[in-house]
Amino acid sequence: MSVIWQLFxxxxxxxxxxxxxxxxxxxxIRDVVLSHGWLDDETLTYFIAVxxxxxxxxxxxxxxxxxxxxxxxxxxxxxxxAVTLPAFVLxxxxxAMMRNAVENQYVKAMxxxxxxxxxxIILATGGYMTVKGCAAAKPFSPDIQGMTIAAVLAGxxxxxxxxxxxxxxxxxxxxxxxxxxxxxxM
Amino acid sequence: xxxxxxxxxxxxxxxxxxxxxxxxxxxxAMIPIIEDICVDKRRWISHDEMxxxxxxxxxxxxxxxxxxATFVGYKQAGAxxxxxATLGVILPSFCIIFVISMxxxxxxxxxxxxxxxxxxxxxxxxxxxxxxVNMIKKMPKKPMPVLTMAxxxxxxxxxxxxxxxxxTVVLMVAAAGFSLSVYGVKQLEKRxx
Numbered sequence: 001m002s003v004i005w006q007l008f009x010x011x012x013x014x015x016x017x018x019x020x021x022x023x024x025x026x027x028x029i030r031d032v033v034l035s036h037g038w039l040d041d042e043t044l045t046y047f048i049a050v051x052x053x054x055x056x057x058x059x060x061x062x063x064x065x066x067x068x069x070x071x072x073x074x075x076x077x078x079x080x081x082a083v084t085l086p087a088f089v090l091x092x093x094x095x096a097m098m099r100n101a102v103e104n105q106y107v108k109a110m111x112x113x114x115x116x117x118x119x120x121i122i123l124a125t126g127g128y129m130t131v132k133g134c135a136a137a138k139p140f141s142p143d144i145q146g147m148t149i150a151a152v153l154a155g156x157x158x159x160x161x162x163x164x165x166x167x168x169x170x171x172x173x174x175x176x177x178x179x180x181x182x183x184x185x186m
Numbered sequence: 187x188x189x190x191x192x193x194x195x196x197x198x199x200x201x202x203x204x205x206x207x208x209x210x211x212x213x214x215a216m217i218p219i220i221e222d223i224c225v226d227k228r229r230w231i232s233h234d235e236m237x238x239x240x241x242x243x244x245x246x247x248x249x250x251x252x253x254x255a256t257f258v259g260y261k262q263a264g265a266x267x268x269x270x271a272t273l274g275v276i277l278p279s280f281c282i283i284f285v286i287s288m289x290x291x292x293x294x295x296x297x298x299x300x301x302x303x304x305x306x307x308x309x310x311x312x313x314x315x316x317x318x319v320n321m322i323k324k325m326p327k328k329p330m331p332v333l334t335m336a337x338x339x340x341x342x343x344x345x346x347x348x349x350x351x352x353x354t355v356v357l358m359v360a361a362a363g364f365s366l367s368v369y370g371v372k373q374l375e376k377r378x379x
Contacts, residue, residue: 017355018247023317025249027342031354042307046294049306050286052313056206056279057216057249064280068287076284080276087248088272091256092265094242106366111245113365115321116331117358120338123318128346130311133304149308157316170210173309180305181298 003071004078006036011063011082018083019111022051022058024118027125029062038070045129052169059083145183149176194263195270201228202255202274209251216251224258231261251275330368334361 010032018025026048033039039047051061060080067079094101101107134146153176160167201223209216217240224230231239235257243253252272259271293299325331338357345352 013355015248017358018249019358020244020321021250023314023321026314027354031351035351045307045310046290046303048310049303050290051283052310053210054279054282054286055208055210056276056282057251059249060252060276061279061283064283065287068284073284076280076287080280084249084252084272084276087246087252088256088268090246090248091242091253092260092268094246095257095260106369107245109369110362110366112331112369113334113361113363114358116325116335117338117361119318119321119325120335120340121342121354121357122314122321123335124339124342124346126311126313126315126318128311128343130308130315133307133311146304146308149305150312153309153312157312168210169313172313173306176305176309177302178305180302180308184301184304185298 004075007067007070007075008078008082010036011067011079012085014059014063015083015086018059019114020118020122023122025059025062027121029059029066030125033066038066041129041132045133049173053173149179149183152179191263191266195267198259198262198267199270199274202259202271203278205255206251206275207278216254220251220254220258230258235261330365334365 014025014028014032018028030041030044033044034041047062047065048058051058051065054061060083063079063083064076068076071078130150134150135143153172156167156172156175205216205219205223209219221236225233225236239254239257242257243250246253252275255271255275256268259268261267263270294303322335325335338361341352341357342354344350
C-alpha cells in the first residue's frame, strides 16, 4: 500500500475516533504515527507545539504537517481530507435525517463510557510526555533544568486556575521557549 | 435564485476562511468567534441552533471547527454550502502548515531554536495534562466513569513504558461496549421488575 493510502486510512481512523477535540486526538495521532514509524515522539511533540501556535484546528494542522513530511503535497491533502471527512459526513447525516440521534439513550450510554476512557488516555499521554520532556538524554532520568521549567509552567497554570483565569496556550508555549533558551543555553 | 445561492456559497467560503485564518488555539477557541459572526452579526443561525451544534460536536468525533462549519454551511446552502464552509475553514491553516513543514527541520538545527523547543516540549506535556485534568473535573464522580478512567490511564502508561502497542481505538471501543452492556443489563433488570 502506498504511503498516501496509509496516510489516508491512518488519519481517517483518527477522524472517526477523535472525540473531545484536539487533545482527544493527540493520543490517537501519536498511536498512528509511531506505529507507522513516520515521526519519532520528539518531532511529533515539536509539531504539536507549532500546531497550537498557528491558526486553525490543531488536528487538521497535525494531519497537514505529517502528510506533507511523509509524502509531499498530495500526502498533506490525503491526510487533511481524511481527518475531516468523518466529521463532515456525520454532521450532514445528523442534520439531514437523524436530528435526535444525539439524544438516543444507547448513543448516550456509549458516550458515557467513551468520555472517561478518553480522559484517562489523555492523562496518561500528558503525564508521559511531561516526564519525557524533562529528560534531556534518557527518557526516565529527568534533569534539574527540565524539572525547573516544568515546575515554573505548572505553577503558573495552578495560580491562574485558582483565580479562575485561563492562560492562552500560545502564551505558555512562548514562555516555555524563552525558559528553554535561557536555561538550556547556560 | 441560482445567482443568490452562488453568492451565498462564496460568502460562506470567505467568512469561514477569515475564521480559519484568525483563530489561534484550535476548535474551542473558534466557538465564541463563530458565535459572534454567524449568530450575532450575520444571523445565519439562531442561538438555540448554536447550542445544538455544541451538543452535537461533543457527541461526534472530529475537529470541532469542522463540525461547526459543516453545520452552518449546510443550514445556509445545503451540501454545497457545507463543503464551501468546511473548505474555507481548513484552507488558510493548510497553506501555512504546508510552508512550515518544508522548513521546520532546518530551523531545528540552530542551537538556540533547539533549546527553545526543548522548553516547548515540556509545555506541550503540561498543556495536555491540564486538558485531562479539566476533563476529569467535569466528569460525574460515580464509580463507573472513575473506574473506566483509571483502567484506560493505567493501560496507556503501561503500554508507553513497555512499548506495547495497545491501540487507543481498541481501548475506546472496549469502554463503549462495556458501558453499553452495563446500560443494557440495567434496562433488562428494570423490565424484569
